[in-house]
Each structure stands twice: as structure tokens, then as C-alpha cells.
Amino acid sequence: MALKIIVSQCTVCGACEFECPNAAIRMKGDTYIIDPKKCTECLEQFDEPQCAAVCPVPNTCVPAN
Amino acid sequence: MSAAMLSLDSLLASPVSMEEMRAKLEGGGCSSSACGSSAKPDDVPQAVWDKIKDHPCYSEEAHHYFARMHVAVAPACNIQCNYCNRKYDCANESRPGVVSEKLTPDQAMRKVITVANEVPQLSVLGIAGPGDSCYDWKKSKATFEAVAREIPDIKLCLSTNGLALPDHVDEIADMNVDHVTVTINMVDPEVGTRIYPWIFHNHRRYTGYEAARILHERQMLSLEMLRDRGILVKVNSVMIPGINDDHLVEVNAWVKERGVFLHNIMPLISAAEHGTHFGLTGQRGPTAMELKALQDKLDGGAKLMRHCRQCRADAVGLLGEDRGQEFTLDQLPEEVAYDPAKRVAYREVVAHERGDHVAKKQEVETEIRALGVEGKLLVAVATKGGGRVNEHFGHAREFQVYEATPKGITFVGHRKVDTYCLGGFGEDATLDGVIAALEGVEVVLCSKIGDCPKDSLKAAGIRATDQYALEYIEAAIGALYAAEFGHAVTDRKLALSA
Numbered sequence: 001m002a003l004k005i006i007v008s009q010c011t012v013c014g015a016c017e018f019e020c021p022n023a024a025i026r027m028k029g030d031t032y033i034i035d036p037k038k039c040t041e042c043l044e045q046f047d048e049p050q051c052a053a054v055c056p057v058p059n060t061c062v063p064a065n
Numbered sequence: 066m067s068a069a070m071l072s073l074d075s076l077l078a079s080p081v082s083m084e085e086m087r088a089k090l091e092g093g094g095c096s097s098s099a100c101g102s103s104a105k106p107d108d109v110p111q112a113v114w115d116k117i118k119d120h121p122c123y124s125e126e127a128h129h130y131f132a133r134m135h136v137a138v139a140p141a142c143n144i145q146c147n148y149c150n151r152k153y154d155c156a157n158e159s160r161p162g163v164v165s166e167k168l169t170p171d172q173a174m175r176k177v178i179t180v181a182n183e184v185p186q187l188s189v190l191g192i193a194g195p196g197d198s199c200y201d202w203k204k205s206k207a208t209f210e211a212v213a214r215e216i217p218d219i220k221l222c223l224s225t226n227g228l229a230l231p232d233h234v235d236e237i238a239d240m241n242v243d244h245v246t247v248t249i250n251m252v253d254p255e256v257g258t259r260i261y262p263w264i265f266h267n268h269r270r271y272t273g274y275e276a277a278r279i280l281h282e283r284q285m286l287s288l289e290m291l292r293d294r295g296i297l298v299k300v301n302s303v304m305i306p307g308i309n310d311d312h313l314v315e316v317n318a319w320v321k322e323r324g325v326f327l328h329n330i331m332p333l334i335s336a337a338e339h340g341t342h343f344g345l346t347g348q349r350g351p352t353a354m355e356l357k358a359l360q361d362k363l364d365g366g367a368k369l370m371r372h373c374r375q376c377r378a379d380a381v382g383l384l385g386e387d388r389g390q391e392f393t394l395d396q397l398p399e400e401v402a403y404d405p406a407k408r409v410a411y412r413e414v415v416a417h418e419r420g421d422h423v424a425k426k427q428e429v430e431t432e433i434r435a436l437g438v439e440g441k442l443l444v445a446v447a448t449k450g451g452g453r454v455n456e457h458f459g460h461a462r463e464f465q466v467y468e469a470t471p472k473g474i475t476f477v478g479h480r481k482v483d484t485y486c487l488g489g490f491g492e493d494a495t496l497d498g499v500i501a502a503l504e505g506v507e508v509v510l511c512s513k514i515g516d517c518p519k520d521s522l523k524a525a526g527i528r529a530t531d532q533y534a535l536e537y538i539e540a541a542i543g544a545l546y547a548a549e550f551g552h553a554v555t556d557r558k559l560a561l562s563a
Contacts, residue, residue: 009152011140011151011152012140012167013140013141013142013151013195013196014140014141014201015141015142015143015200015201015265018141018201018203019265019268046268046269047268047269048269048270050268053265053268053269053270054141054143054265054270056142056145056151057151057152
């Protein structure tokens with residue numbers, strides 16, 4: 001249960017990094033990645049995954065499977 | 066021609082040496098104290114004037130002398146606007162939110178110091194997107210703190226949509242940020258639904274009416290909180306024909322009621338290749354004359370800013386120019402040390418020159434009123450700064466437009482053009498663009514113009530002349546106005562200084 005970032009669409013604005021309640025998102029090289037071990041999809045934390053809710057590009061923070 | 070005038074003109078040619086500035090300062094001429102005049106307009110309180118007098122965006126008069134720079138350190142945003150595409154990134158575009166490289170706070174500090182050492186006109190550091198400076202607050206704050214430690218006298222300025230501002234307003238006040246720009250495009254959420262598809266607030270995404278309502282309430286709260294802390298506020302509104310153009314009259318009234326110092330109506334910039342919602346749906350921006358008509362309608366409401374250039378989010382230099390490409394990350398030295406010498410010397414020269422300019426401006430105004438004639442004249446001026454007619458027609462990247470009426474001479478806007486002269490050869494296609502951009506203008510003043518473009522302009526009903534080269538803009542227009550309406554220039558005050 002985790003989300004992933006579609007790198008080709010990411011604007012690297014970093015909003016997801018500081019909204020993530022689990023510190024699961026970090027910069028790797030030129031892009032942000034989600035650590036699947038830390039990602040909870042914000043279940044029981046918020047109504048919706050925070051990264052997907054704040055991301056300016058549609059369908060860029062999506063379920064990993 | 067006075068010595069003071071030559072001094073500023075030479076300053077604007079780069080590079081500027083300290084010796085040159087010192088030498089010119091010794092050169093005599095009319096100093097502001099000797100003339101007994103200051104640049105302060107009568108209707109602005111002293112405390113406000115002290116804040117804006119060196120800020121090119123807040124004072125039309127200051128924009129002839131002082132430069133700003135923006136650093137793109139806060140790329141995250143909490144709203145989506147239909148005129149913005151967050152993927153956009155281009156070095157050759159000039160419009161808000163466009164930037165070619167994002168900086169970390171540390172890189173930004175190195176950039177600001179490098180620019181301060183080389184651009185003596187620098188007075189303001191702004192954070193103006195892409196993204197929202199108050200939402201991506203940690204990075205904005207770290208940048209301001211780092212720069213203020215090195216250059217204590219630089220003015221700090223930020224631009225925001227206002228949604229997150231109430232959360233940080235006390236820190237903003239504590240850091241001596243004394244200018245904040247809030248972009249407000251509506252005061253009716255119904256109108257807002259056509260501009261903002263969503264906002265992110267309190268850990269959730271809102272859409273539709275509710276999104277626009279929350280944004281509106283937070284924006285009004287921001288204005289009130291800033292006012293209560295004595296922070297000067299400018300409101301930017303994007304004029305979107307058919308969506309909020311008439312509505313901006315109401316916006317103007319609301320922001321005036323909340324003590325906003327300046328209201329800046331900016332035309333929507335929209336094209337399909339920008340990839341924005343408005344661009345892709347064919348929403349057009351207003352024409353220059355439509356913009357002016359709205360601005361004229363708002364005269365008497367909150368004071369309007371008419372000299373905005375809608376600059377890039379990483380712009381560097383005077384408002385009419387952009388030297389950003391000289392200061393990209395790969396050109397910055399690893400180690401930088403701030404040297405205040407150039408900025409200090411420049412300020413002395415400007416203080417000197419500015420009093421002279423204002424005195425001349427006031428004389429011209431008085432004389433124009435005394436002429437007792439009826440008549441309006443729209444004049445476009447080619448200038449490279451210092452308040453003078455001092456740019457070649459073919460080198461102008463923009464024209465500053467002034468309106469002369471029996472009440473006086475006022476700056477009403479600028480028109481951007483593609484440079485006509487490319488390596489000495491003018492191009493007819495470009496001249497057509499210039500002519501279109503000068504819609505409504507009767508006379509063009511410049512420091513030099515060739516016969517060929519002059520004739521083409523004439524055929525299009527626009528007269529161009531280099532007769533007033535190097536004069537103060539208002540002095541030149543005053544003389545032109547007097548000549549135009551049939552009065553011989555007999556009074557020596559209206560006669561030009563040359």
C-alpha cells in the first residue's frame with residue numbers, strides 16, 4: 001500500500017515533500033521519490049493522500065500497483 | 066544640459082566604475098537640498114514615502130532609478146489558477162511565474178550578493194513565484210534571513226495568493242518585510258469558480274464554490290492583518306475579459322476599504338503554447354486600450370499602479386530590462402562577499418539627480434495648467450532609465466506611455482515591443498508589430514530615429530521625433546504639448562534645459 005510519483009510529469013515543486021505526514025518523500029537526484037516502506041497512503045491520518053491532494057499535475061501521485 | 070543629467074546617464078551604461086560615480090558627484094549642478102525640493106509627492110505621508118521611495122514597484126517615480134531582483138526559492142503552491150501552468154519553464158519568456166532555474170536559499174543568497182556587487186541600482190529583493198512564498202514558507206524565510214544578515218538595507222518583498230499568509234503574518238512583520246503583494250482576482254466566489262479550479266487548505270483539496278469562498282475569506286483576512294501591522298500592501302489583479310473585467314471595479318472598492326496602498330491591474334497573458342487552461346480554451350487577454358479604459362474607470366478608487374512590467378519570477382534589473390541571464394547559477398562564484406561601495410555611491414548620485422528631476426516636473430505641471438488650453442495627447446517615450454528621453458527608437462524593448470492633459474502629465478503604462486533594430490538593420494515585419502503596439506499613441510519621443518522608420522510611422526499616423534533627446538520626459542512632453550495646442554513657448558520655465 002503505497003503511492004508513487006510519475007517522474008516524467010513531476011514539476012519538482014516539493015509541496016508533497018512537506019505535506020507528507022510520514023516523511024516518506026525525499027529528493028533523489030533531480031526528482032522526488034516516495035519510500036513505499038513509509039507511505040501509508042495517509043489512511044487513518046487524512047481523508048485523502050496529501051501528496052496527491054496538493055500535487056499540481058493530475059495523475060502524478062498514483063497508487064504504486 | 067546640466068552636469069547632473071550626464072552623470073546619471075553614464076551610470077546606466079555598464080559597467081559602472083566607482084571613480085566615475087565619484088567624479089560625477091563632484092560635478093556640481095542642482096542638488097536636491099540646494100533646490101529645496103524633495104521627490105516626495107504631496108499626497109503621500111512621509112512615513113509611507115520612506116518605505117516606497119526606493120521601491121521600483123511601489124513608486125512610479127522610483128522605477129526610473131531603482132532595480133529589483135526576484136529569486137525563485139519557493140516553488141510549491143497551494144492553489145491552481147487557470148492562467149498558470151506549473152510545468153512551464155523557459156528562458157525566453159517574460160511573464161509572471163516563469164523561471165529557468167529554481168534556487169535553494171543558499172544559492173539565492175549568493176545570487177543576491179553577486180547582483181548587489183554588480184548592479185548598483187538594486188534596492189529590492191522579492192520572492193514572486195513560481196509557487197507561493199507564504200505556502201512554501203520555510204524556504205522563503207530562510208532566504209530572507211540569510212540575505213538580510215549580509216545586506217541589511219535591502220528591502221524585502223513578497224508576493225502571495227494570501228491563502229497561507231495569515232499563518233505567517235507575525236513572522237513576516239518580525240523580519241521587516243514591509244511590502245507584500247497579494248494577487249486578488251475576485252471578491253465574489255461565483256466569479257472565483259471560473260478562475261480557480263482548486264485550492265489546498267487544512268490538509269484537503271477544495272474545489273468549486275467552496276474553494277473560491279475560502280480563498281476569498283483568507284485574502285480579505287490577509288489584507289486586514291497586514292494593514293494592522295503597518296505593512297504596505299499592493300494588490301495584483303489579472304484582468305480576464307468576460308470573466309472578471311467588470312468585476313474588478315468591485316475588487317478595487319473592497320481593497321481600498323482594507324487600506325491597500327496600490328492596486329495593479331495586469332492584463333491576462335494567454336496563448337495556447339503556454340499550456341494553461343485559459344490558453345488551451347482560447348481565453349484572450351485584454352488589449353492595451355481595454356486595459357487603459359478599465360484603469361481610467363478606477364481613477365479615484367484605490368491608487369493604481371500603471372508601470373508594472375509583469376516580470377519573470379527570476380528577473381534582475383530595472384523594471385524595463387531583465388539582466389537575469391547574466392546571473393544564472395553556473396555564473397555565480399562559489400564564494401561571495403558583499404561590497405556595499407557601488408550601491409552607496411549610486412544612491413548619492415540619485416539623491417542628487419532626483420531632486421532636480423522632480424523640481425523640473427513640478428515646473429512643467431504648473432506651466433501646463435497655466436496654459437489654460439483643452440486637449441489630450443498620448444505620447445510614447447523610449448527611455449533606458451533616469452527619467453530621460455534617452456533610448457534609440459530601434460533599441461527600445463518597450464515604450465513608456467504618458468498622457469498630457471490640461472491637468473498635467475501622467476504615466477499611464479508601457480507597451481512592449483520587439484526591438485526594431487537588429488545589428489543596424491531595421492525589419493519591416495517588426496515595425497508592423499511596433500505600430501500595432503503603439504495603438505492610440507500620437508507622438509513617439511526617442512533619442513534617435515532613422516528616416517525610414519520615421520516615414521513608416523508617419524504613414525500609420527504616428528509622429529516620431531528625436532528633437533527632445535536627453536531631456537527629462539516631462540519637460541519634453543510639456544514642450545510638445547504647448548507647441549501642439551498652438552501656444553508659443555515663451556515662458557522660460559517651459560523652454561527646455563538644453
